[in-house]
Amino acid sequence: MNRPRRVAVTAPPETGVRSRPVPARPVPETVLERDRAAHARRVRHAQLRRAAITLACGALLLLGLPVLLHGVPGLAAWRLGWLPLGWMLVAWLPYPLLALLAWWHLRRAERAERPDDRPGEDPAPAP
């Protein structure tokens, strides 16, 4: 992999990094143009929707499993191979599922901000 390049950041300068005084309020250097602001609003909305879906799945999994174990206490005694099924549901099952969920979300989140996925709208900026 290529060495990642440094990119411009948008926050006002940190105190202490340079010795000049910082204004008490961070006045944005440039106000967002209307197009970019509209685009940013769309991206934020799309990301928020994807985040909500992913987190709902995660919450259903993690808050639902205890309900299952509480409702069916027999699971903790029912042996499947070496260990009781109830223990495996806690000790092993959540990790691959969480990793899958993370991978799925990452792909969708990156697609949401890829410029060519916005059909008919502002074309991709020149490189």
Added chain:
Amino acid sequence: MTGAVVVALLLITVLIGARGVAAMRTTSDFLVASRRTSPMLNAAAVSGEYLSAASFLGVAGLVIKEGTGALWYPVGFTAGYLLMLTLVAAPMRRSGALTVPGFAEARLGSRSLRRFCAVVVVVIGVLYLVPQIVAAGQLLTLVSGVDYWVGVVVSGLAVGITLALGGMRAATYVQAFQFALKLLLFAGPAIWLLLLAGPSLRADMAAPPEFTHFTQQTPVDFRLDTDLVVTEPTVVAVDGVPVELAPGPHHARGDQVWLFPEGAAVPELGGDRASLPVPGGDQWALPLLGTGEAAPLIATWSVLVATALGTMGLPHVIVRFHTSPDGRGARRTAAITVALLGSFYLFTVVYGLLGTVLTPELHLSQTTDTAIVTLPARITDGSTAAVLTALLTAGAFAAFLATSLGLLLALSGALAHDLMPSGLRRLRLTALAVSAAVVPAALLMVRVDVSAAVTSAFTVAASTFCPLLVLGLWWRGLTARGAYAGMVTGLTCSVGAMGLGTALPLGGTAGMLLTQPALWSVPLAFLMMIAVSLGDHVPSWAEDTMLRLHLADRE
């Protein structure tokens, strides 16, 4: 042998730290490694930093103490990175602020809010750092026989010097190295011990016998004052002096060793620990937290909420995402971290079950924090046991070092960067000063329960920084006054409730909600933040500042 391994580990840590010195010029280099770390390296560093004593030793110990429900803790620790991935990583990185307090100022435009955030960082950092050093001291005492204070001083100094020399650039390599090391030292011995265990022990692990009678002559080394309820007349050697105990309540002082004879009935725990399940019993085997009257569902959810949301608010973890080159890199880092942490925690259950079968007496003394390193000697003897103990000790020590480095960095950052703006020189001195200040605290708090103290840090983080970050990154309506109100509410509720819960042992659901307040304190902090912000004036630049965080990089 064990001592030599730990010394070697310390040397490697300091050497890798020193390697970073040459390349470091500015505060930015020190704090965030000049933002050039690749996602894979950074994810290894995040995991290396995150896997602390609580993960390496504590959770397995908690399985002995609280039952298989304790396996929910690492699930919550891992789920925290799913939240980080979905809500925090990318926009937080794009904010460009170096620390959480820096973010608060950049987003909400208030200097005083920044200082308040720095105070919260210090509270969380101390709650998390002191138990790490305490555990390091106990571990060294256990394996090498040195005095507790030697262990504490050695570990405190090693962390302080490494950080002062190398800063975050050093820490990134140290942490990434330590993740690989920890995974190896956790998974390797787990598999090795399973192979050594033999079929009967493996069968016992799947169904540990209930701990009702001592199967052999067993010393119980109390570290905390403990109330016991003896069920049948027992002759116990207290510090070598035989004492006949009548049935009924008895008190064991924190510095005594009680030697129980073979075949004696195991006393029950009294006082506020009476509700803890007996290892191997039915309650112990049900994989939910909290027992009997303390609603198991609510207790389990509370821990899940505290650990998952608390991860998001831990200041030493957040600062890690700033070492990625851009928002996309930060997001990838979070996603890889979920997988890395998961692969580590798969092995926790092995140690938890082995500990329950082989060292159930730790349930009485509650000294389960160091259970893991005593296991090899119970399974095998001679050089194999010595090698395994040394490996596990090195891994646990790596865990202390890695987490302490990150915490110390966040603490020094908050003190030197936010509370009193200054340059690199002062930052280095602060790192040394903080580590020097933490050592006496660790010496005083020898009797603190490591797992409990760590969970309280998560709860405070979940009740303060979690709402600040989620609302600050995604809602334009958040104002400085709202953030203040919410964080003050979260801080006082979480710290107050946990203090109250410790002071008056209530028991039952009410007591559980006091000692594990996350389930109500986090929503309360969110509500407070939203309510006060709605009644406040939102500055005209707020929406632009928030929207910028969601514009893809290089646009």
